Amino acid sequence: MKKILTLLFVSVLGGIMTLSAYKLFIEKDAKFFVSNADSKPSFITTNSTSSNLLYNNANAPDFTIAAENAVHAVVHVKNTTVNQGGPVTLQDLFYGRSQPRTQIGTGSGVIISPDGYIITNNHVIKSARDISITLNNNKIYSAKLIGTDEKTDIALLKIDADEDLPYTTFGDSDQAKVGEWVLAVGNPFNLTSTVTAGIISAKSRDLSGVNAQSFIQTDAAVNPGNSGGALVNINGDLIGINTAITSQTGSYIGYSFAVPSNIARKVVEDIMEFGDVQTGILGVNILNKNSEYAVENGLNEINGVYVSDIEENSGAAKAGIQNGDIIKKVDNIKISKFSDLSGYLNTKRPNDVVNVTIKRNGKERTIPVTLSKSEIMTVEYLDMQLKNIPKQAKEKYNIDNGVLVVKNENYALYKNAGINQGYVITEINGETVNSVDDIIKLQQKFGDKITKISVINTKGQKESFIFR
Numbered sequence: 001m002k003k004i005l006t007l008l009f010v011s012v013l014g015g016i017m018t019l020s021a022y023k024l025f026i027e028k029d030a031k032f033f034v035s036n037a038d039s040k041p042s043f044i045t046t047n048s049t050s051s052n053l054l055y056n057n058a059n060a061p062d063f064t065i066a067a068e069n070a071v072h073a074v075v076h077v078k079n080t081t082v083n084q085g086g087p088v089t090l091q092d093l094f095y096g097r098s099q100p101r102t103q104i105g106t107g108s109g110v111i112i113s114p115d116g117y118i119i120t121n122n123h124v125i126k127s128a129r130d131i132s133i134t135l136n137n138n139k140i141y142s143a144k145l146i147g148t149d150e151k152t153d154i155a156l157l158k159i160d161a162d163e164d165l166p167y168t169t170f171g172d173s174d175q176a177k178v179g180e181w182v183l184a185v186g187n188p189f190n191l192t193s194t195v196t197a198g199i200i201s202a203k204s205r206d207l208s209g210v211n212a213q214s215f216i217q218t219d220a221a222v223n224p225g226n227s228g229g230a231l232v233n234i235n236g237d238l239i240g241i242n243t244a245i246t247s248q249t250g251s252y253i254g255y256s257f258a259v260p261s262n263i264a265r266k267v268v269e270d271i272m273e274f275g276d277v278q279t280g281i282l283g284v285n286i287l288n289k290n291s292e293y294a295v296e297n298g299l300n301e302i303n304g305v306y307v308s309d310i311e312e313n314s315g316a317a318k319a320g321i322q323n324g325d326i327i328k329k330v331d332n333i334k335i336s337k338f339s340d341l342s343g344y345l346n347t348k349r350p351n352d353v354v355n356v357t358i359k360r361n362g363k364e365r366t367i368p369v370t371l372s373k374s375e376i377m378t379v380e381y382l383d384m385q386l387k388n389i390p391k392q393a394k395e396k397y398n399i400d401n402g403v404l405v406v407k408n409e410n411y412a413l414y415k416n417a418g419i420n421q422g423y424v425i426t427e428i429n430g431e432t433v434n435s436v437d438d439i440i441k442l443q444q445k446f447g448d449k450i451t452k453i454s455v456i457n458t459k460g461q462k463e464s465f466i467f468r
Contacts, residue, residue: 061181063197066236070185071193072136072166074230077109077120077143077157079128108186108229109133109157110238112268114164116141118157119268120228121243122148125155133159136166136193147271151437152259152346153243154267155228168230171237173216173260174333174344176200184220184242184256186229196221201255206339207244208441214343215257216240222256231258240264262347270349276391280348280371282356283314284321286338304328304359305338313376319369321358328364329357345371379436381443382450383410388435389424401434402426402456417465419455426462427454 081103107124111117118133125131131143141159148155176182177200184196198220205217218231222242231240240258245251270277287293287308289300299306304326310317327335331354333344348354350373357366378387385407389399402424413419425433428442429451454464 061234063181063183063195063234066183066232066234067185067195069166069236070168070183070230070232071195073111073168074136074185074187074193075109075111075118076134076187076190076192077107077118077124077228078132078134079105079107079125080130080132081105081127082129106187106190106225107227108225108242110228110230110241111165111167112170112238113167116159116161116165117146117268117272118143118159119241119264120155120157121241122150122153122155124228125157131157133157134192147275149267149271149277151277152263152267154241154259154264156268156271168232168236168238170261170265171233171235171239173239173262174347176203176216176233176239176260178203181234182218182220182239183232183234184218184222184226184229184258185232186222186226186242188223188225190225194226203260204337204339204343205257207246207257214260214263214339214346215243216260217255217257219255221252223252224250226256237261260343263343266347266349278349279374280345280350280352281311281314281374281377282341282345282354282369283311283316283372283376284327285309285311286327286341289337302326303336305335305341307358311372311376311378313372315370315372316356319356319367321356321367321369322360324360326359327356328359330354350374374435377436378406379439379443381439382413382448384408384413384419386425386436386439397460399424399456400426401432403433403436403439413453416467417453417455417463418457419453420458422458424456425453426456427464428452 082101105124107120109118109120109124112119125145125148128145131145133141133143135141141161143157143159146156146158180200182198182200184198186194188194198218200216201219202217205215206213207215216231216239220231222245226242229242230238231242233239239261241261241264242256242258244257246255246257267277284307287299287306294300294306307321307323307325307327309323310321327341329335330341330344333340335341348371350371352371353368354371355366356369357364375388375390378385384405386403387406389402389404393399405419405421405423405425408414408420410419419425427433429446431438431442433439433442450467452464452466454462456462
């Protein structure tokens with residue numbers, strides 16, 4: 001018991017001594033603050049997520065006006081086609097041929113005038129028997145096909161409405177900048193009046209592999225049904241017609257492509273004025289930077305495009321452009337690849353004058369060139385020189401398609417098929433030939449391997465030759 005009392009006494013004494021020391025030496029310098037439970041805590045402003053969000057919202061571009069204007073000018077395009085079915089089967093012989101089936105395809109279009117002209121993609125209305133247009137206010141009209149251009153994938157439609165229609169104005173696609181905000185407006189998956197946003201990812205993009213295209217590339221989401229719809233800037237100006245996507249699934253996975261508005265506008269103006277597209281050419285052949293010759297001679301790294309040949313009697317030849325010149329700029333458009341050049345020239349017509357800046361012998365000079373008609377354009381293929389057939393000649397000789405043989409130095413084709421100057425080549429390896437553009441594509445696809453060729457001889461007779 002004594003031990004317990006002694007231990008308790010020592011503990012109490014130690015506590016008294018500790019408290020006395022604290023009071024004597026520490027408490028006089030200490031200050032205590034007691035917070036009232038009803039007081040509001042104060043906050044110090046930091047770089048938090050919420051404050052950044054408020055800042056970004058205040059400085060983000062406003063798409064609402066552009067979207068509001070665009071959705072009223074974008075329409076839903078429905079085309080009706082008739083599927084004749086596949087080849088005759090054994091079942092057809094016993095039970096009779098199945099009846100043709102009606103199919104409906106959908107896409108988008110853009111009203112470009114108050115009296116009802118509508119621009120869309122050629123592939124949206126191709127082979128259509130009937131075309132109907134649904135406006136944003138759900139009114140439905142029957143559309144008339146005014147004209148198409150398969151090369152640029154542009155078609156022009158017309159509806160007759162009982163009132164002026166909302167429409168969008170063309171912007172200058174040449175002035176559009178990489179990194180600029182854009183909106184894609186259309187009807188993906190039959191979802192009408194859909195707006196998506198993104199930026200311009202690249203310009204003068206070619207998907208064909210033959211430098212025949214000059215698309216605006218954007219990361220705005222575009223899906224099936226958006227084709228023919230509007231690509232607009234934040235002012236609501238039309239800078240492109242949505243046309244294609246790159247995808248392994250058939251749906252949007254990151255990039256989409258639009259025909260620049262300057263090209264689309266020129267195509268529809270030509271269709272309205274001339275009935276077809278008027279193509280102005282410079283008359284130069286450009287060296288492929290990835291070719292063996294370009295790599296061996298250090299021409300694959302030049303800043304510009306290298307002129308490898310000049311078309312005889314072309315505007316370039318008459319203006320004095322020479323083989324070996326490097327084209328740096330046309331008018332105010334910088335040229336770094338062939339699709340830059342072809343894209344800009346697609347906005348021009350024959351007899352238009354363009355200022356071509358070239359580099360020759362280390363010095364730059366600017367030369368005015370009058371563009372020529374596409375009929376003078378020739379290509380070399382299989383040791384033959386081929387050119388487009390003038391429209392008047394097609395009508396005179398009742399020729400639907402083909403290219404004219406200007407010169408043939410291919411002895412095998414001359415000996416075995418009799419193909420010579422004046423013949424018209426209409427088909428190669430089972431694929432229809434409409435123009436020298438098709439020849440370029442076929443050359444890329446087949447090279448020099450020809451298994452079949454169809455021609456019209458100088459007597460107007462159709463012939464086909466098979467090579468084994």
